[in-house]
Amino acid sequence: MSAYVASLVSVIGINLILALGLNIITGFCGQVSLGHAAFYGLGAYTAAYLAKLGAPLPLTLLAGAVMAGAIGIVVGLTSLRVRHDFLAVTTMGIGFVFLGFVRKQKWLGAELGISGIPGPGMDPLAYALLISAFAMAVLVFSLWIKQSWMGFTFDAVADDEDAARTVGVNVSTYKLTAFGIGTALAGLAGGLYIYFARIILPDTFDFVESIAVLTMVVIGGTGSVWGVFASTVVLTLLPEVSRAAADYRLLIFGALLVLVMRFSPGGLAGLVKRRPA
Amino acid sequence: MSALARIDDLHISFGGVAAANGVSFAVERGEFLAVIGPNGAGKTTALRMVAGILRPDSGRVFFDDRDVTRLPVHARARLGLGFTHQIVRPFYGFSTVENVMLAAGHRETSSPWRALTSRSRDLAREKARTILERIGLSAQAASSPRALPLGQRKRLEVARAIALDPRLLLLDEPLAGLSSAEAAAMADLISGLPAQGITVVLVEHNLGEVLRVADRLVVLDAGKVLAEGVPAEVMKRADVRQAYTGVV
Numbered sequence: 233m234s235a236y237v238a239s240l241v242s243v244i245g246i247n248l249i250l251a252l253g254l255n256i257i258t259g260f261c262g263q264v265s266l267g268h269a270a271f272y273g274l275g276a277y278t279a280a281y282l283a284k285l286g287a288p289l290p291l292t293l294l295a296g297a298v299m300a301g302a303i304g305i306v307v308g309l310t311s312l313r314v315r316h317d318f319l320a321v322t323t324m325g326i327g328f329v330f331l332g333f334v335r336k337q338k339w340l341g342a343e344l345g346i347s348g349i350p351g352p353g354m355d356p357l358a359y360a361l362l363i364s365a366f367a368m369a370v371l372v373f374s375l376w377i378k379q380s381w382m383g384f385t386f387d388a389v390a391d392d393e394d395a396a397r398t399v400g401v402n403v404s405t406y407k408l409t410a411f412g413i414g415t416a417l418a419g420l421a422g423g424l425y426i427y428f429a430r431i432i433l434p435d436t437f438d439f440v441e442s443i444a445v446l447t448m449v450v451i452g453g454t455g456s457v458w459g460v461f462a463s464t465v466v467l468t469l470l471p472e473v474s475r476a477a478a479d480y481r482l483l484i485f486g487a488l489l490v491l492v493m494r495f496s497p498g499g500l501a502g503l504v505k506r507r508p509a
Numbered sequence: 510m511s512a513l514a515r516i517d518d519l520h521i522s523f524g525g526v527a528a529a530n531g532v533s534f535a536v537e538r539g540e541f542l543a544v545i546g547p548n549g550a551g552k553t554t555a556l557r558m559v560a561g562i563l564r565p566d567s568g569r570v571f572f573d574d575r576d577v578t579r580l581p582v583h584a585r586a587r588l589g590l591g592f593t594h595q596i597v598r599p600f601y602g603f604s605t606v607e608n609v610m611l612a613a614g615h616r617e618t619s620s621p622w623r624a625l626t627s628r629s630r631d632l633a634r635e636k637a638r639t640i641l642e643r644i645g646l647s648a649q650a651a652s653s654p655r656a657l658p659l660g661q662r663k664r665l666e667v668a669r670a671i672a673l674d675p676r677l678l679l680l681d682e683p684l685a686g687l688s689s690a691e692a693a694a695m696a697d698l699i700s701g702l703p704a705q706g707i708t709v710v711l712v713e714h715n716l717g718e719v720l721r722v723a724d725r726l727v728v729l730d731a732g733k734v735l736a737e738g739v740p741a742e743v744m745k746r747a748d749v750r751q752a753y754t755g756v757v
Contacts, residue, residue, distance in 0.1 A: 376625075376628075377625065379628055380624060380625050380626070380627060380628050381614060381617040381618055381623070381624035381625075381627045381628070381630075382621055382624035382625040384607075384610075384611060384614075384618075384624075384630070385611070385618045385621075385624050387600075387602060387603070388600055388603070388611050390602075391600040391601060391602045391603065392598055392600055392601075394562075394598060395594075395598040395599070395600060396583075396600075396611075397581070397582040397583045397586070398560075398582060398583075398586055398591075398592050398593075398594070398598070398670075399586065399611055399612040399615065399669060399672075399673060400583050400586040400587045400612070400615045400618065400619075400673060401583055401611075401618055402581075402583045402584075402620075403583065405620070405621060406621055406624075409621040
């Protein structure tokens with residue numbers, strides 16, 4: 233495997249963890265989030281800060297996931313008070329708050345971010361395989377959730393919160409669980425990213441990144457694990473196979489979103505018939 | 510019989526208008542109690558306060574001698590306090606049997622951890638199918654609730670509530686919008702619930718069916734209890750007839 237392919241595999245793996253994490257919040261549990269990149273950034277900054285202090289890779293990854301998950305649960309508390317478009321605006325605001333904060337923190341490198349991050353202690357190929365292993369684990373975990381009673385209950389919360397309460401579902405706890413898991417996975421992706429890029433800049437975690445991840449989820453089919461898997465791989469590779477696609481990435485993502493909303497609101501997965509109980 | 514639930518001096522106002530103004534009554538274990546009254550009497554409001562959907566401004570709700578006034582809807586449901594909505598609320602993304610399965614598997618959804626570590630839906634599916642058969646919806650098990658006519662959706666709402674193994678079932682106008690035949694069939698269906706160990710509180714406008722199936726009546730008017738007792742005696746009262754029908 234060449235260094236280029238290893239790099240490509242790493243990016244796909246990181247994007248898969250990000251998109252599958254958002255899929256748990258938005259796809260499974262029906263909670264719109266437009267600030268997923270903030271949790272990606274939280275994980276990255278936490279891991280980078282600790283890595284520069286000499287913390288080993290497992291600890292930095294764990295810390296990044298825990299930090300993002302903990303803040304994610306706090307942000308998830310807003311989902312108990314607001315729904316739908318109000319939640320979308322609130323989570324979008326969280327993304328801006330995160331960027332506004334890190335850009336002003338000199339101890340986090342401010343506008344220049346954090347550079348000189350130590351390597352993962354393995355060659356790029358081995359690290360790409362490690363990222364892939366994490367991505368596959370998240371894929372399996374997502375499939376497990378989907379098939380478990382948790383997935384069934386998430387579906388109910390996404391469908392009708394009030395009806396879910398009348399059948400004994402503690403909607404608040406399930407929503408916070410979805411936010412906790414999804415944002416912790418974003419934090420894990422952030423931790424993995426720092427050893428790949430070795431430098432982090434605030435702009436990496438901006439609103440556009442949140443929308444890019446959301447695009448992968450929507451085009452794959454919100455709630456569909458395999459749909460999100462397929463769309464993430466395709467949309468990550470797209471800029472690599474064509475220079476034009478790279479130059480017009482946002483335009484293409486936007487156009488795909490419009491097309492999906494118009495012709496297949498259920499995304500790629502919407503083309504597959506729903507399995508009976 | 511002993512009281513399974515007790516409502517004690519419930520008050521609630523919306524924009525300064527009192528919807529419940531000191532509502533108190535008890536629900537005896539094993540009975541079929543109907544709450545009736547004219548439009549705006551506070552029947553649905555009282556029922557929603559018992560279910561936990563509305564928080565009273567003052568007053569208390571007891572269920573099995575436990576004060577549940579501050580408990581949320583889901584916690585009351587888990588204690589055995591079932592509720593069906595006046596306007597049916599099926600999970601439209603689920604099939605009919607899946608709607609009932611979620612309630613039938615309520616032990617699996619008691620916490621996210623338990624839900625994450627439980628995968629088999631066989632028992633819940635079996636229980637749901639049994640309930641659907643009992644309630645006359647087995648042929649529609651695989652159908653989407655969108656494909657069901659209103660009468661069947663109302664049955665589904667009851668089936669889902671029964672699947673929670675409630676001890677007290679609060680039914681908010683389950684006959685509303687149904688044809689005479691459908692209403693009679695639904696009334697027959699719910700009148701059999703006390704024999705299955707489910708105490709019933711029914712809020713309903715269809716007085717004919719109410720008088721046919723209820724053991725006892727509570728009449729509300731202007732947010733207060735006007736009368737209560739066995740149907741034949743309550744309906745003889747002039748104040749009840751005047752409040753309910755507008756004629757003496």
